[in-house]
Amino acid sequence: MDVSILIVNYNTQRLTLDCLQSVFASRTQYRFEVIVIDNHSVDGSIEAIREQYPQVTVIANRENTGFAKANNQGIEAAQGRYILLLNSDTLVQPDTLETMIGLMDRRPELGAAGCKVILPDGSLDKACKRGFPTPSASFYYAFGFSKRFPHDPKYNQYQLGHLDPDDEYPVDVLVGAFMLVRREAIDQVGGLDEIFFMYGEDIDWCYRIKEAGWGIYYYPRTYIVHVKGGSARRRPLKIIYEFHRAMWVFHRKHYFKKYSMITNTAVYLGITLKFLMALVQNKLTPPSRPDGRSEESRTEVKA
16 A cells, blocks of 8 residues: 555545545556545434445544544555645645655655645645744734744744745654655654644654754645634634644744753743633634625625
8 A cells, every 4th residue: 555545534524525625636657545544423423424425435433533643543544655634624726746755755764744825815735835833923913023024034934935935845844734744754753742732743743853864845836725723713722722722732842951041931931921811812703603604795795
């Protein structure tokens, strides 16, 4: 088996089915298997996947285990020499698997690679090529310096906005929505760290892979579409909490001992302030209607 494609599903039946359709429309010489790990969905996802794609291996959890743990379950069951983390809300192109596996076969020094990721409106999903969130990189990003000086590498250490998204080059971090990882690299560094529930695990994995001496590469010779959420809507408190907790965990795990107490304190205060601001902003966001569209966006559509 060349590649094992892991898709974590949590109440995203329609998106997951669309994702599977794009995967099985791939034109490739490589053999692949698809493993869907369902985190206790209640929207009929498991039944629909098994009916429409009986060739897919489905792991049905009895609780929402989170993104990292679910993918680790998939890795344990996988037979491929490569592991592909693929979000349920993505659409691969017919040449994506062929192009990316071919790259990894030609470049044995690479531990992981990612392709270009675009949003439905055609813009770049900037998370697909990133630097590590060091204190300085996070500061310049959080306080808007990267937007103010888009061509200056000093202020674009995190999202690498100064680099052409149509060029290929080594990076620090890929996005968990599409990350092709070599089996040997996983055997060396281990799977995703399950202390991360649904954010930060991709950054942490890339950090450990790179520390082990493997290369990480951005390769925009093919792309996927990342559907993501549509209109702005109020998010559950747990989502906001986990997003900011991941920042705290990553810094504590990898940077705490490398920086002074003053820097560490500033980082934690910054994360706390950002968390509080996110809570306020979320509170002011119109709640979602049953169809998932916010009242604000509903008004815009009517207008």
